[in-house]
């Protein structure tokens with residue numbers, strides 16, 4: 001079962017989020033990832049397999065920033081690959097998701113029709129690309145998130161970070 005965690009703080013976020021994911025390991029997972037805001041930009045690191053794989057990736061490619069989200073994934077939609085690992089997102093937003101979006105196929109078709117390009121096989125990426133779509137339409141992050149949540153069917157928990165919005 002997935003685990004999600006996030007931090008908005010003054011200290012380096014990655015070690016805190018990583019420790020949060022360690023504490024969630026017992027739930028079982030097939031891949032893991034972390035996204036932070038670095039100088040206002042969304043940056044992600046994701047790895048298939050054990051958290052140690054993500055740890056090695058982070059040693060080679062450290063992730064700065066004081067705002068971050070993390071995820072341990074137990075795949076329901078899409079193979080357990082690094083590409084399908086959370087966080088999902090664009091240059092404007094990154095999200096982690098626990099649960100299943102029952103109506104993701106409908107939402108995916110809608111988003112593709114307005115030009116959003118999917119990179120994964122997951123139901124979760126629909127959340128990221130719908131929030132991203134609303135952001136491009138001029139909605140503020142909170143409104144973009146709320147508009148998106150209204151469209152989701154299923155059971156879920158989500159955490160999001162927004163480019164240029166540290167501390168929220």
Ligand code: HGA
Pocket residue numbers: 001002003073074075076077078084097098099100101122123124
């Ligand atoms: N449906 C998402 C998240 C899976 C999950 O919450 N597992 O416990 C996915 O497949 O990535």
